[in-house]
Amino acid sequence: MSHALPEAEPGARPAKAALSEGKKAERRLGLLLCAPAVLVMAAVAGWPIIYSLWLSLQRYDLKFPDKQEFVGLDNYVTVLSSPYWWNAMWITIVITVVSVAIELVLGMALALIMHRTLVGRGIVRTSTLIPYGIVTVVAAFSWRYAWTPNTGYLAETIAGGEPVLTQKVPAVLAVILAEIWKTTPFMALLLMAGLALVPDDLLKAAAVDGASAWQRFTRVMVPVMKPAILVALLFRTLDAFRIFDNLFVLTGGSQGTSSVSMITYNNLIKGLNLGIGSTMSVLIFIAVAIIAFIFIKLFGTAAPGTDRGGRR
Amino acid sequence: MAGIGGAETPARKARWAVLNTLVVAYALFPVLWIVSLSFKTKETLADGNFIPRAWTLDNYAAIFSTTEFVRALVNSIGIAVIATVIAVVFGTMAAYAIARLDFPGKRVLVGVSLLVSMFPQISLISPLFEIERTLGLFDTWPGLILPYITFALPLAIYTLSAFFREIPWELEKAAKMDGATPGQAFRRVIAPLAAPGVFTTAILVFIFCWNDFLFAISLTSTERSRTVPVALSFFTGSSQFEDPTGSIAAAAVVITIPIVVFVLFFQRRIVAGLTSGAVKG
Amino acid sequence: MAEIVLDKVSKQYPDGAVAVRDVDIEIADGEFIILVGPSGCGKSTTLNMIAGLEDITSGELRIGGERVNERAPKDRDIAMVFQSYALYPHMTVKENMAFPLRLAKVDNATVEKKVRDAAEILDLTQHLDRKPANLSGGQRQRVAMGRAIVRSPKAFLMDEPLSNLDAKLRVQMRTSVSRLQKQLGTTTVYVTHDQTEAMTLGDRVVVMRGGAVQQIGAPQHLYEHPANLFVAGFIGSPSMNFVPAGLEDAVLRSPLGDIPLTDRVRGLLAGGDVPREVIVGLRPEHFEDARLVDDAVRAHGVTFTSHVDVLESMGSDKYAYFSLSGEQATSAELAELAADAGSADVPGEGVSLVTRLSAVSTATEGEQAEIWFDADKVQLFDPKNGRNLTYSGN
Numbered sequence: 001m002s003h004a005l006p007e008a009e010p011g012a013r014p015a016k017a018a019l020s021e022g023k024k025a026e027r028r029l030g031l032l033l034c035a036p037a038v039l040v041m042a043a044v045a046g047w048p049i050i051y052s053l054w055l056s057l058q059r060y061d062l063k064f065p066d067k068q069e070f071v072g073l074d075n076y077v078t079v080l081s082s083p084y085w086w087n088a089m090w091i092t093i094v095i096t097v098v099s100v101a102i103e104l105v106l107g108m109a110l111a112l113i114m115h116r117t118l119v120g121r122g123i124v125r126t127s128t129l130i131p132y133g134i135v136t137v138v139a140a141f142s143w144r145y146a147w148t149p150n151t152g153y154l155a156e157t158i159a160g161g162e163p164v165l166t167q168k169v170p171a172v173l174a175v176i177l178a179e180i181w182k183t184t185p186f187m188a189l190l191l192m193a194g195l196a197l198v199p200d201d202l203l204k205a206a207a208v209d210g211a212s213a214w215q216r217f218t219r220v221m222v223p224v225m226k227p228a229i230l231v232a233l234l235f236r237t238l239d240a241f242r243i244f245d246n247l248f249v250l251t252g253g254s255q256g257t258s259s260v261s262m263i264t265y266n267n268l269i270k271g272l273n274l275g276i277g278s279t280m281s282v283l284i285f286i287a288v289a290i291i292a293f294i295f296i297k298l299f300g301t302a303a304p305g306t307d308r309g310g311r312r
Numbered sequence: 313m314a315g316i317g318g319a320e321t322p323a324r325k326a327r328w329a330v331l332n333t334l335v336v337a338y339a340l341f342p343v344l345w346i347v348s349l350s351f352k353t354k355e356t357l358a359d360g361n362f363i364p365r366a367w368t369l370d371n372y373a374a375i376f377s378t379t380e381f382v383r384a385l386v387n388s389i390g391i392a393v394i395a396t397v398i399a400v401v402f403g404t405m406a407a408y409a410i411a412r413l414d415f416p417g418k419r420v421l422v423g424v425s426l427l428v429s430m431f432p433q434i435s436l437i438s439p440l441f442e443i444e445r446t447l448g449l450f451d452t453w454p455g456l457i458l459p460y461i462t463f464a465l466p467l468a469i470y471t472l473s474a475f476f477r478e479i480p481w482e483l484e485k486a487a488k489m490d491g492a493t494p495g496q497a498f499r500r501v502i503a504p505l506a507a508p509g510v511f512t513t514a515i516l517v518f519i520f521c522w523n524d525f526l527f528a529i530s531l532t533s534t535e536r537s538r539t540v541p542v543a544l545s546f547f548t549g550s551s552q553f554e555d556p557t558g559s560i561a562a563a564a565v566v567i568t569i570p571i572v573v574f575v576l577f578f579q580r581r582i583v584a585g586l587t588s589g590a591v592k593g
Numbered sequence: 594m595a596e597i598v599l600d601k602v603s604k605q606y607p608d609g610a611v612a613v614r615d616v617d618i619e620i621a622d623g624e625f626i627i628l629v630g631p632s633g634c635g636k637s638t639t640l641n642m643i644a645g646l647e648d649i650t651s652g653e654l655r656i657g658g659e660r661v662n663e664r665a666p667k668d669r670d671i672a673m674v675f676q677s678y679a680l681y682p683h684m685t686v687k688e689n690m691a692f693p694l695r696l697a698k699v700d701n702a703t704v705e706k707k708v709r710d711a712a713e714i715l716d717l718t719q720h721l722d723r724k725p726a727n728l729s730g731g732q733r734q735r736v737a738m739g740r741a742i743v744r745s746p747k748a749f750l751m752d753e754p755l756s757n758l759d760a761k762l763r764v765q766m767r768t769s770v771s772r773l774q775k776q777l778g779t780t781t782v783y784v785t786h787d788q789t790e791a792m793t794l795g796d797r798v799v800v801m802r803g804g805a806v807q808q809i810g811a812p813q814h815l816y817e818h819p820a821n822l823f824v825a826g827f828i829g830s831p832s833m834n835f836v837p838a839g840l841e842d843a844v845l846r847s848p849l850g851d852i853p854l855t856d857r858v859r860g861l862l863a864g865g866d867v868p869r870e871v872i873v874g875l876r877p878e879h880f881e882d883a884r885l886v887d888d889a890v891r892a893h894g895v896t897f898t899s900h901v902d903v904l905e906s907m908g909s910d911k912y913a914y915f916s917l918s919g920e921q922a923t924s925a926e927l928a929e930l931a932a933d934a935g936s937a938d939v940p941g942e943g944v945s946l947v948t949r950l951s952a953v954s955t956a957t958e959g960e961q962a963e964i965w966f967d968a969d970k971v972q973l974f975d976p977k978n979g980r981n982l983t984y985s986g987n
Binding site for chain 2: 037127132136150155241261265292
């Protein structure tokens with residue numbers, strides 16, 4: 001008792017309506033679930049950025065609110081021809097490049113330690129999370145008092161009683177140090193996640209093929225982890241570019257140590273000049289966009305989330 | 313450095329122990345220093361010693377007797393908790409949709425939230441300052457909660473959708489076959505599995521809100537809504553002629569306590585949460 | 594317990610892709626039926642439609658005589674075992690097994706008793722308080738089975754339940770699944786891509802390809818009377834040998850030599866429209882070392898001499914591999930089978946042949962051997978549509 005069926009002719013059934021009820025319901029639910037998040041982000045990030053573009057084209061000083069008028073690109077000319085702006089830009093770039101470069105090296109070492117240590121893995125991981133989690137302002141105060149003559153242990157031992165934070169170059173170095181201390185653990189964690197993706201067998205194979213420890217690191221580990229390294233660098237670079245808290249507490253932007261965020265804050269909240277402040281905001285936004293563009297297009301950093309569209 | 317395998321010889325262990333000690337010292341030195349400062353007496357505050365010569369709790373007593381600090385602490389806790397709850401709820405909804413459902417604009421949403429996470433916060437200060445003044449939100453709790461939610465959302469969405477992707481959704485099918493309604497399947501199978509991810513995300517978001525300084529200093533002007541990090545920077549000491557160092561150190565230690573508690577108890581989760589969003593799995 | 598009927602069931606996705614096309618299967622009460630085919634053949638989709646996890650686009654599904662197309666899975670009273678087992682990681686073994694009963698609001702005493710009984714049958718009693726993470730693969734598999742049997746459903750659906758086990762355990766579990774099904778007498782639909790599982794487990798086997806049923810029948814019937822080239826190649830291990838041949842005056846001219854059509858074969862071909870180019874199918878066991886065949890039998894078959902490429906001695910038999918000069922047999926079905934077996938890109942010249950010889954054969958690797966095969970066992974296929982030209986129905 002059995003029967004054989006011939007091949008059914010293909011395409012016998014005409015296509016039904018484009019979307020089934022279930023599919024439509026799924027779409028509706030998806031959009032509904034995302035709506036609150038989208039609305040908040042649009043209202044608090046999207047709209048203000050457009051509004052600040054508008055403000056940047058105005059003369060708008062809250063000390064003289066009556067004199068508000070449309071001035072075109074005048075504010076941009078003012079800012080871009082200001083030596084203070086360019087100084088702040090250079091300070092920001094120096095802090096960003098130096099701290100991110102050192103963090104990458106230190107972070108890689110820390111990641112390797114956390115990944116491979118034979119003893120006390122929990123303690124190491126727990127203690128490295130402290131700098132990540134601690135309030136930046138708190139850490140900044142700790143550094144400030146450490147460098148304060150008489151009060152601080154660093155001022156006495158390393159700086160020899162000199163007031164470090166009131167001289168431009170030492171102050172910037174102190175800021176960089178504080179920045180590195182605070183964010184290296186975060187870099188290390190991102191790199192450690194990358195390390196976990198390097199299969200042990202690959203390293204064993206390289207060892208059998210005659211690679212030394214250093215060669216295994218540079219020729220096998222680093223290339224395999226490259227995507228993770230680039231993502232970590234992108235995150236940290238953008239983050240370092242926004243530096244504000246550490247500078248505010250450590251130097252207050254004196255002696256020409258202001259970053260772009262700092263100088264914008266000063267114009268805006270202290271100077272109450274919305275026009276100039278907004279212009280600077282827009283310029284910083286453009287600078288960040290350029291950095292992201294360089295990372296994503298030139299270095300081929302896979303922006304996290306870009307290929308996570310697939311279901312399941 | 314890139315050693316592979318190897319036996320756990322005592323010499324190797326000792327080498328690791330030395331390295332680990334260095335790491336721990338690196339991580340804790342500045343923290344211990346501010347703790348030490350907070351316990352120093354007025355007289356020994358400026359002696360430059362790493363360990364206090366004379367211990368006192370005066371600094372703590374002093375800050376808790378000022379409304380300036382207590383009010384800021386209440387603001388900090390209130391604002392961070394509310395922002396965390398809202399961000400995690402919205403983030404959970406969006407992350408579930410991203411991880412599980414197929415709908416148009418999903419990629420756009422992922423892209424936009426990535427954009428927001430890379431946003432220079434200072435760029436929002438000028439328009440927000442103006443908008444909040446117009447709407448009467450300036451120097452209020454909602455005035456800070458809103459930007460916190462906005463910047464916490466990308467973090468929440470990334471971390472949660474990474475967690476949600478890990479949940480074996482076949483279990484949902486299994487529950488249906490076992491006779492569960494969609495509601496029961498969610499409550500009794502999916503929710504218990506998703507809870508750890510949601511909890512981890514909540515910790516990360518809380519740390520973010522707790523940490524913020526730029527929004528707090530730009531969008532507040534009085535004790536009404538100033539958070540602790542901002543209050544710290546305005547501390548002048550209990551009298552005009554007093555050096556505020558001790559008070560600042562004590563206040564700094566107080567707001568570090570929640571962070572230390574989180575890190576001690578949820579180390580594993582925080583590491584998982586921080587790394588899940590960054591590395592595609 | 595109930596019979597399950599699929600009546601012209603089809604599944605079409607919104608993007609227009611047809612996953613399952615006009616499937617007709619009648620599953621008798623208590624029957625153990627296997628859906629088998631390469632990946633993407635629609636077997637899992639069919640199972641999910643029976644389960645209610647996927648909508649049926651058209652056609653009707655009846656369980657115990659009632660149309661259930663529109664019912665939610667929970668209202669169909671069927672249990673399912675998943676390939677990944679889908680055990681709830683936050684529940685103990687006991688809680689996992691009790692879950693369906695709790696949802697059905699069964700009272701505590703009954704739940705306790707039913708879980709104990711199921712655990713007894715599956716030898717899980719000492720693991721009841723453990724979490725799935727602490728169980729071995731085989732134990733997890735049994736918990737998944739346990740969760741299915743506790744509530745005595747109308748039918749069991751199993752989606753490749755053994756494919757995550759290692760080879761040895763899989764064979765062991767295969768017999769226990771079979772024994773359990775006989776013991777409980779519950780209608781069971783079992784999906785697998787492994788033809789050995791299909792052959793050994795099922796009362797009947799449904800072979801699917803490209804969303805369509807190719808043939809339904811008892812394992813032995815499918816083996817002896819495949820309806821087409823696909824079924825012939827899919828069922829049996831090692832697979833049937835396929836050799837191209839030209840049909841001239843009742844003789845098949847093939848790389849194996851000229852094969853005369855026997856009366857039986859000629860009878861089956863009579864009346865049909867037989868093309869000049871055909872594919873000859875021969876099972877490995879229909880070959881023998883010519884020296885072991887006595888002359889009377891030898892006359893019924895064809896003898897050829899060739900170079901033994903590889904000889905594998907299995908103890909009970911010997912497998913001798915040959916490659917003959919000539920073109921390989923080609924057809925869409927064979928290409929798909931090769932792709933599924935992962936052998937599509939294995940380099941090979943000419944026609945390769947697998948033969949199963951008696952253990953006492955003296956064929957030696959690297960030397961010539963004289964091989965005989967039974968001309969009456971040949972099956973002829975149409976290379977264009979894969980149809981078995983010598984199909985005898987029953």
